[in-house]
Amino acid sequence: MSSTQKDAPAGPAASAAGLRGRRKLSPMAREEQRAGLTLLSPTLVLVLVMVVLPILWTLVLAFQRVRILNIRTAGIFGPYTVANFDNVFSSSFFQSLATTLAYSILGTAGAIILGLIAALALRKPFKGRTLIRASMLIPYVAPIVAVTFTWTTMLDPQFGLVNYWGKRLFGWEEAIPFLSERVRDVSLLGLEFQIPTALITVIVFEWWRSFPFAFLFLTARLNAVPDSLEEAARVDGATPIQRFFHIILPQLLPTMAMLSVLRFIWTFNSFDDIYLLTGGGGGTEVVAVTVFNYLTARGDIGAASAQALVLALILGLFVGVYIKFFAKKEEVS
Amino acid sequence: MAVPVETRRPASSPRPPEGSRWTRDVIETRIFGVLRWVVIVGLVLVTLFPFYYMFILSIRPLDSLLRDPGSLVIPLAELDWGSYVSIMTPQEDGGQGFLRFMGNSALVALGTVLISLLVAIPGSYAISRLNFFGRRQVSALFLAVYLFPSILLAIPLFTFFTRLGLRGQLVALLIVYVAQVIPVTIYMLRNYFDTIPTSLEEAAALDGASRLGVLRRISLPLAMPAIISNGLFVFMIAWNEFLFALLFLVNTRPSWTVSLGLSQLAGSIEVPTTVLMAGSVILTLPIIIIFFAAERLLTEGLTAGAEKG
Structure with missing residues (x-):
C-alpha cells in the first residue's frame, strides 16, 4: 500500500540534495561542492584508471583476437570477432x-x-x-x-x-x-x-x-x-x-x-x-x-x-x- | 499428558530448582551445556592444529619427518633450527633468499598502506562530510569495485603492464594493490567519520579554521583509531596477496614476495618440506603478531557497518 511512497527519495539527505540540485546553488554550497570533488579526486582518478577502465577494456578484449604474442600490435579499435x-x-x-x-x-x-x-x-x-x-x-x-x-x-x-x-x-x-x-x-x-x-x-x-x-x-x-x-x-x-x-x-x-x-x-x-x-x-x-x-x-x-x-x-x-x-x-x- | 499444568509450573519459573523433574527445558539446558564445551574444544583444535603442525615441522630435521610422519610432539631431542637458516640465506650462498622476499613484501605492503591512506583519508572525509553532486553514485561505485571479481581485473592489468614493460616491477604491483584496497579503506573510514559528531569541526570552522585545517587538526586526530586499524588491515591484505604477485612477478625472482616465493618453491622437489615450513612460519608470523596486537581495533572496524543490517 505504501509502494508509491517508497519511490520518493528515502532519507532527508536525498531530498535535500534533490532540492538543492534544482535551485541555484548558494556560494557556500558551491564551495562545498568544489571541496568535495577536490578531496575525492585522487581516489576517483585511481579507481577509474586502475579499475573501471580496465574492466571496460576487458569488454573490448573479449571481442578481439589478442594473444600475448601480438599484444603490442593489437589496438583498441581493432577487428572485432565473437570467436572467443x-x-x-x-x-x-x-x-x-x-x-x-x-x-x-x-x-x-x-x-x-x-x-x-x-x-x-x-x-x-x-x-x-x-x-x-x-x-x-x-x-x-x-x-x-x-x-x-x-x-x-x-x-x-x-x-x-x-x-x-x-x-x-x-x-x-x-x-x-x-x-x-x-x-x-x-x-x-x-x-x-x-x-x-x-x-x-x-x-x-x-x-x-x-x-x-x-x-x-x-x-x-x-x-x-x-x-x-x-x-x-x-x-x-x-x-x-x-x-x-x-x-x-x-x-x-x-x-x-x-x-x-x-x-x-x-x-x-x-x-x-x-x-x-x-x-x-x-x-x-x-x-x-x-x-x-x-x-x-x-x-x-x-x-x-x-x-x-x-x-x-x-x-x-x-x-x-x-x-x-x-x-x-x-x-x- | 494428564498433567500439563504441573509440568508447566517448574519451567515457567526463570530458574527451575535443583533436582527438579526432567522437563524438556532441563534436559535441553544440560545437553547444550555439555555440547557447548565439546564444540568449543573441537573448534579450537581444528582452527589451531594446522598452525601447530606448521611450527613443529619447521623445527624438525627432514629425515625425522620421513621416518616418523605421525609425530605430534615438539622434538626436544632433535630440535633443529637449521630450516630457518636455510630459508633466510641468500640464494647465492645456497639458501632460498627469503630475507630478500621479506624485504619486497614489506616494501610493497608498507607502500600500499601509506599511499592508500594518503588518498583515502581526504576521499572518505569528503564522502562523509561534504554534500556534493554525485556523492551517492561514488559510494555505489566503490561498493561495486569491492565486490568485483579480481580475476576479471587481472586480465587487462596483466595486458596493460606487459605492454608498458612494467611487469616484473614492484611498482606495478604497488599501484594495483592501492587500487584494490581503496574501496575498503574508504568504506571503513567513512563509517568512522560518520560516527564523529560534527560539532567540533563546526566550532573550529567558526573560529576561522580553513577546511584543510579542520581536517588536519580536528578530524584526523579523532579518526586515528580507525586510521591505524585500517592501515593494519591494508598491510595484512597486501602482505597476503597472491594472484597479482603471481601474474606480475613470477619471472623475476629478485622481486618475489614471500607469498609468491613460497608458492613457487613448494612446487619444486629440491627444497625440503621442513625448510618450506619454516618459510610458512616466517610468512604467517607477522600477520599473527599484528592481528593479536590490534585484534580489537580490527574486528570492530570490520563489523562496524554490519550491525545496522
Missing part, C-alpha cells in the same frame, strides 16, 4: 561452471553454519573467551599460501599426517590422495557411493578458511540482541531450542543473508585457494582457474577475457535475482 566465445559455450566450460557452483554453494553454506555454531557456543562469557574468540579468527587472516601449503603437507599421501593416522586408527588400506583423486567408491551401510574426493577436500578447506568471517559477524550481531527478549521467552517457558528458533534466529537472519551474498560472491570468484591446493586438478577446476590458465599457459587474452566476462555476468545475475526475490522479502517481514 566459441570455447566459452563448450562442454568443458559448463563443467567448470558446475564445479564452481557446487564449490561456492556448499562452501558458503557450510562456512555460515559453522560460524553460527561457533558464535552460539562462545556466547556466554567464561574465562579466556576473548583469547579463544581471537584465535578462532586466525584461519581467515593467515596468508593463504602458508595455510594451503600446510594443508597439502598434512594431506600428502607419503608423509602426510592425516594418511598416517588414518592408516593407524581407521584401518585405511592405502593412503588417500585427497587433493588429486577425482572420485572414490565408498560403501556405507551396504550402499555404494561415489564421492568426488578432491572437490570435497577443497570445500572442507573453504569451511575451515572462511567460517571465522561468519563467526565474527554473527558474534557482533548476537551481542546486539537485547537480553530482555530471551529472558521474557524463558519466563514464558520456552526451552533453549525454542528460544533459538523463535528469538535468536529471526534476529540473525538479515546478517546471515548478507553473509551468504558476500561469501557466495567471493567464493564464486575465488582463485587462490583452489589453484594453490590442487592447481585445478582432480575435478576441481573452477572458472577462475580456467581463466588464469587461458591467460598464462595459453597466452590467449581474448578467450580469457570472454570467459571472465561470462563469469561476471552469471555472478551479477545470481546476485540480482537474490536481491530481487530474497532481500525484499526480509525487509517486509
Whole structure:
C-alpha cells in the first residue's frame, strides 16, 4: 500500500540534495561542492584508471583476437570477432561452471553454519573467551599460501599426517590422495557411493578458511540482541531450542543473508585457494582457474577475457535475482 | 499428558530448582551445556592444529619427518633450527633468499598502506562530510569495485603492464594493490567519520579554521583509531596477496614476495618440506603478531557497518 511512497527519495539527505540540485546553488554550497570533488579526486582518478577502465577494456578484449604474442600490435579499435566465445559455450566450460557452483554453494553454506555454531557456543562469557574468540579468527587472516601449503603437507599421501593416522586408527588400506583423486567408491551401510574426493577436500578447506568471517559477524550481531527478549521467552517457558528458533534466529537472519551474498560472491570468484591446493586438478577446476590458465599457459587474452566476462555476468545475475526475490522479502517481514 | 499444568509450573519459573523433574527445558539446558564445551574444544583444535603442525615441522630435521610422519610432539631431542637458516640465506650462498622476499613484501605492503591512506583519508572525509553532486553514485561505485571479481581485473592489468614493460616491477604491483584496497579503506573510514559528531569541526570552522585545517587538526586526530586499524588491515591484505604477485612477478625472482616465493618453491622437489615450513612460519608470523596486537581495533572496524543490517 505504501509502494508509491517508497519511490520518493528515502532519507532527508536525498531530498535535500534533490532540492538543492534544482535551485541555484548558494556560494557556500558551491564551495562545498568544489571541496568535495577536490578531496575525492585522487581516489576517483585511481579507481577509474586502475579499475573501471580496465574492466571496460576487458569488454573490448573479449571481442578481439589478442594473444600475448601480438599484444603490442593489437589496438583498441581493432577487428572485432565473437570467436572467443566459441570455447566459452563448450562442454568443458559448463563443467567448470558446475564445479564452481557446487564449490561456492556448499562452501558458503557450510562456512555460515559453522560460524553460527561457533558464535552460539562462545556466547556466554567464561574465562579466556576473548583469547579463544581471537584465535578462532586466525584461519581467515593467515596468508593463504602458508595455510594451503600446510594443508597439502598434512594431506600428502607419503608423509602426510592425516594418511598416517588414518592408516593407524581407521584401518585405511592405502593412503588417500585427497587433493588429486577425482572420485572414490565408498560403501556405507551396504550402499555404494561415489564421492568426488578432491572437490570435497577443497570445500572442507573453504569451511575451515572462511567460517571465522561468519563467526565474527554473527558474534557482533548476537551481542546486539537485547537480553530482555530471551529472558521474557524463558519466563514464558520456552526451552533453549525454542528460544533459538523463535528469538535468536529471526534476529540473525538479515546478517546471515548478507553473509551468504558476500561469501557466495567471493567464493564464486575465488582463485587462490583452489589453484594453490590442487592447481585445478582432480575435478576441481573452477572458472577462475580456467581463466588464469587461458591467460598464462595459453597466452590467449581474448578467450580469457570472454570467459571472465561470462563469469561476471552469471555472478551479477545470481546476485540480482537474490536481491530481487530474497532481500525484499526480509525487509517486509 | 494428564498433567500439563504441573509440568508447566517448574519451567515457567526463570530458574527451575535443583533436582527438579526432567522437563524438556532441563534436559535441553544440560545437553547444550555439555555440547557447548565439546564444540568449543573441537573448534579450537581444528582452527589451531594446522598452525601447530606448521611450527613443529619447521623445527624438525627432514629425515625425522620421513621416518616418523605421525609425530605430534615438539622434538626436544632433535630440535633443529637449521630450516630457518636455510630459508633466510641468500640464494647465492645456497639458501632460498627469503630475507630478500621479506624485504619486497614489506616494501610493497608498507607502500600500499601509506599511499592508500594518503588518498583515502581526504576521499572518505569528503564522502562523509561534504554534500556534493554525485556523492551517492561514488559510494555505489566503490561498493561495486569491492565486490568485483579480481580475476576479471587481472586480465587487462596483466595486458596493460606487459605492454608498458612494467611487469616484473614492484611498482606495478604497488599501484594495483592501492587500487584494490581503496574501496575498503574508504568504506571503513567513512563509517568512522560518520560516527564523529560534527560539532567540533563546526566550532573550529567558526573560529576561522580553513577546511584543510579542520581536517588536519580536528578530524584526523579523532579518526586515528580507525586510521591505524585500517592501515593494519591494508598491510595484512597486501602482505597476503597472491594472484597479482603471481601474474606480475613470477619471472623475476629478485622481486618475489614471500607469498609468491613460497608458492613457487613448494612446487619444486629440491627444497625440503621442513625448510618450506619454516618459510610458512616466517610468512604467517607477522600477520599473527599484528592481528593479536590490534585484534580489537580490527574486528570492530570490520563489523562496524554490519550491525545496522
